[in-house]
Every structure is written in structure tokens, then in C-alpha cells.
Amino acid sequence: MRIGIDFDNTIICYDKVFAAVARQRGLVPEGWQGLKTDVRDHLRSRAGGELAWQGLQGFVYGKGIGDAEIFPGVSEFLAACRKAGASVYIVSHKTQFGHQDPDRVDLREAARGWLRSAGLIDATDAALAAGNIYFEDTLAAKVERLAILELDIFIDDLVDVFEQPHYPKTTRSILFTQSRLSHPVHCEPIASWVDIHRGVFAA
Structure with a gap:
């Protein structure tokens, strides 16, 4: 097979790490919780959110990957x-x-x-x-x-x-x-x- x-x-x-890094960067309110898709949708709903989302992805998939599960x-x-x-x-x-x-x-x-x-x-x-x-x-x-x-x-x-x-x-x-x-x-x-x-x- x-x-x-x-x-x-x-x-x-990546769900936990996306939420954690988004909070650290001030992209979501303190204490905010959500899945990766929730972070993405939250950012994309704001002006300039797509660039913020791409930057977040670049970090999480690279330097931040060690915190993923x-x-x-x-x-x-x-x-x-x-x-x-x-x-x-x-x-x-x-x-x-x-x-x-x-x-x-x-x-x-x-x-x-x-x-x-x-x-x-x-x-x-x-x-x-x-x-x-x-x-x-x-x-x-x-x-x-x-x-x-x-x-x-x-x-x-x-x-x-x-x-x-x-x-x-x-x-x-x-x-x-x-x-x-x-x-x-x-x-x-x-x-x-x-x-x-x-x-x-x-x-």
C-alpha cells in the first residue's frame, strides 16, 4: 500500500501557535482564543489584514514552527x-x-x-x-x-x-x-x- x-x-x-503569536503582535485582543482559520478570518476582515496574515504565516511556518503540535x-x-x-x-x-x-x-x-x-x-x-x-x-x-x-x-x-x-x-x-x-x-x-x-x- x-x-x-x-x-x-x-x-x-498550528492552531495554538497562530493564536499565541497573533496576541503577541497585537493583531487580536489580549486573551483572544481561536483556531488558525479564526485568526485568518479576523485579520482579513480589517484593512491591511491580508499582509498581516501573510506575515503571521511566514513566522509561524518558519521560526515559530517549534511550538506547533x-x-x-x-x-x-x-x-x-x-x-x-x-x-x-x-x-x-x-x-x-x-x-x-x-x-x-x-x-x-x-x-x-x-x-x-x-x-x-x-x-x-x-x-x-x-x-x-x-x-x-x-x-x-x-x-x-x-x-x-x-x-x-x-x-x-x-x-x-x-x-x-x-x-x-x-x-x-x-x-x-x-x-x-x-x-x-x-x-x-x-x-x-x-x-x-x-x-x-x-x-
């Missing part, structure tokens, strides 16, 4: 993949540098560093091979990579990926989401990694 997984907001959860259930799922002999790939639409980031932090290296610190690569029992990680500049390049890898399953939090005209229709599509919004008929919306684990490895 060949399984592909997105990185941002699928393996790694792994989604509950990801480690257990990857352990099950290893036990089953499945090949696992990370395929992510991630530019090398963030918009509005004056420090020009390499976001791809920051992501690899986070994966390393989480024990997911470069460890004796690592679930992922470092060579099986792909960061692509565009969404189209990401979908092209998915097709090249000939995956049996791909897991992503963004419905846009599955709506791309060249998305490989033979790949089982798992949409990692708690939303009830509409999605392509070939997508399976699943709200937690526990349920993804059950859905992929059910007896």
Missing part, C-alpha cells in the same frame, strides 16, 4: 503503516520562503526540522523515509507529484486538492476535516486521525 499525506494542518496543527492519532497511524509495510509519503504545497517574511527563513527546512524533532524522520524507528518528503511550489505541481507516486490513498485537509482536474481519480481521497461543507463525491470526509486509522486499517 502506498499512502500520501499532506503536511500543514494535516500532520501538524502533532495532531492526535498521527503517530499511531504511522506506526500502523510501518507495521503493515506501507510506503508513506508527505506531499505538500509549500514554498521555500514565506510571503512578508523579512528573515527569509527556509520553510521547507523548518518543516523537516519539526518532523525530525517529532521523531518522524531520521530516527531508528521513524515512520517516514526522509527521501519520501516532497514540497512543491504550486498546487498543480503537488497534484502532478501525487499522480507520479501512484498512491493508493491520499489524506489532505484542503478540498481544493481533490477538486483539481488532474487529481488522480484512482487514488482514494480522504478529506481530513470536521466541516460539513460540500465536497467532491469521491472524497471521504473524516474528522479525526483515530477514524482515519480505523477506515484505512479496518479488518
Whole structure:
């Protein structure tokens, strides 16, 4: 079995760090709480908010990535993949540098560093091979990579990926989401990694 997984907001959860950094920068009121999407929508509702949002993203995905968390259930799922002999790939639409980031932090290296610190690569029992990680500049390049890898399953939090005209229709599509919004008929919306684990490895 060949399984592909997105990185941002699928393996790694930034919700707490986005809210914390937004408070530190005075972009939201003190004591404000919310998910990453809440921070984004709050900023975009204000004049100049898009630039503030891009700057926040550049910091969180780079220098601030160490405070991000792994989604509950990801480690257990990857352990099950290893036990089953499945090949696992990370395929992510991630530019090398963030918009509005004056420090020009390499976001791809920051992501690899986070994966390393989480024990997911470069460890004796690592679930992922470092060579099986792909960061692509565009969404189209990401979908092209998915097709090249000939995956049996791909897991992503963004419905846009599955709506791309060249998305490989033979790949089982798992949409990692708690939303009830509409999605392509070939997508399976699943709200937690526990349920993804059950859905992929059910007896």
C-alpha cells in the first residue's frame, strides 16, 4: 500500500501557535482564543489584514514552527503503516520562503526540522523515509507529484486538492476535516486521525 499525506494542518496543527503569536503582535485582543482559520478570518476582515496574515504565516511556518503540535492519532497511524509495510509519503504545497517574511527563513527546512524533532524522520524507528518528503511550489505541481507516486490513498485537509482536474481519480481521497461543507463525491470526509486509522486499517 502506498499512502500520501499532506503536511500543514494535516500532520501538524498550528492552531495554538497562530493564536499565541497573533496576541503577541497585537493583531487580536489580549486573551483572544481561536483556531488558525479564526485568526485568518479576523485579520482579513480589517484593512491591511491580508499582509498581516501573510506575515503571521511566514513566522509561524518558519521560526515559530517549534511550538506547533502533532495532531492526535498521527503517530499511531504511522506506526500502523510501518507495521503493515506501507510506503508513506508527505506531499505538500509549500514554498521555500514565506510571503512578508523579512528573515527569509527556509520553510521547507523548518518543516523537516519539526518532523525530525517529532521523531518522524531520521530516527531508528521513524515512520517516514526522509527521501519520501516532497514540497512543491504550486498546487498543480503537488497534484502532478501525487499522480507520479501512484498512491493508493491520499489524506489532505484542503478540498481544493481533490477538486483539481488532474487529481488522480484512482487514488482514494480522504478529506481530513470536521466541516460539513460540500465536497467532491469521491472524497471521504473524516474528522479525526483515530477514524482515519480505523477506515484505512479496518479488518
